[in-house]
Amino acid sequence: MIKFLDLYKINNRFRDVLQESFARSLDDAHFILGNNVTTFENEFANYCGTKFCIGTGNGLDALTLILKGYVELGKLKKGDRVIVPANTFIATILSVIHADLVPILVEPDPYTYTISVDTDKAVFVDAKAIIMVHLYGQLAKVEELQKLAKDFNLLLFEDAAQAHGAISDLNERKAGNLSDAAAFSFYPTKNLGALGDGGAVTTDNSELANIIKLLRNYGSEKKYTNNIIGFNSRLDDMQAAFLSLKLKCLDGDNERRREIAKAYLKGIKNPKLKLPHYDGSMNHVFYAFVIEVDDRADFIKFLDANSIEWLIHYPVPPHQQEALRCFSYVNLPLTEKIHQRIISLPMSPVMIDKDIQSVISTLNTY
Known part of the structure; x- marks a missing residue:
């Protein structure tokens, strides 16, 4: 896993x-x-x-x-x-x-x-x-x-x-x-x-x-x-x-996250997956590496079958939460579309190169 x-x-x-x-x-x-x-x-x-x-x-x-x-x-x-x-x-x-x-x-x-x-x-x-x-x-x-x-x-x-x-x-x-x-x-x-x-x-x-x-x-x-x-x-x-x-280790950890993100962006060549926008600068520290996919439920089954953990940041937009039902009238189609399509891939400063390459090669077979 x-x-x-x-x-x-x-x-x-x-x-x-x-x-x-x-x-x-x-x-x-x-x-x-x-x-x-x-x-x-x-x-x-x-x-x-x-x-x-x-x-x-x-x-x-x-x-x-x-x-x-x-x-x-x-x-x-x-x-x-x-x-x-x-x-x-x-x-x-x-x-x-x-x-x-x-x-x-x-x-x-x-x-x-x-x-x-x-x-x-x-x-x-x-x-x-x-x-x-x-x-x-x-x-x-x-x-x-x-x-x-x-x-x-x-x-x-x-x-x-x-x-x-x-x-x-x-x-x-x-x-x-x-x-x-x-x-x-x-x-x-x-x-x-x-x-x-x-x-x-x-x-x-x-x-x-x-x-x-x-x-x-x-x-x-x-x-x-x-x-x-x-x-x-x-x-x-x-x-x-x-x-x-x-x-003391934050800058080094952030740089490692950027290295992983660059590897993902360079290596993942699957038109079914929309990769995140990144200009290569230090304005991103990749707390999460978030992609979009048309059929998220099917993609989750694929990840589970290939022992790749995932997370969704976030599955339900705030204005559709029960706690904020007072905002249910708001028309936010783009926000709703994003929340239906996004999923986060493994991202950690302690990920090893073997696992990074495994994620890349596996996603290219989806």
Whole structure:
């Protein structure tokens, strides 16, 4: 069986240093917002090229706290409209709802699957913010979105949960440093994955950073003194220690993912399969290698019969989920078509060449 993502093998590379780090954390006994969190926040801010990084409990909370932070600062208010790509994981949309804002769903670009910049400009007139999602590890069209945000006086945010380390062609800035604020997830399957949940916000805005530090900790700066109504969403100290260790290997892991993607793109020669758009630059870190196929059910049977694991990112679009049935009236044909056709192939920095070639040769026989 060729695994879709071998988490054991990925993390086993760090076994000795993770155990040493665990022992230090156990001895330190400062498990909430300790030195490990501060150290990682500084390291990740430096990595992304931002002034601030604030660790959170998970990626959804990171994005929600950005929006809540701007509400606290008076830059957004309840009921404001936020433009969100319809083709995304549901968490992007949930963050807007949790912040008492209104998500406006727009179709994606058919080639990159990220938010389309060709959306009817009338949509932007009454909006207050845009969330660009760097889906599957590929940066959205940053320059065009920055221009739209400037032209319509909108806040611009990044959902960078799948794009740790992706670099913009425009100015060589990394994901997390391409907008007013960005949210990251460190879910174990991510390119920079913890051994549990975790997230972070990156920004250059000192006011926002200070507000989010309050919001993540019950609205408190000093113990038992609460300045604002907050949440409990703090990056675990031990996970922060693990992330500091794994951050050192992120660029190398991303480069290996790009190598695998290039091998797939060069080797898979099957007209039944639509391969992802990739220009060969560092703007993609291939969190997932997503293809399209006409008869997905038949293709899944083929993969199963040939012992190739797969995943669908994602089988049901958010607006068709029961939780978001209030959006069932929305007409999003491209998003729905994409969700019916996509499937993700094995992608991992620890994949061996033999398995890569096996996937290629097998798919060419479909």
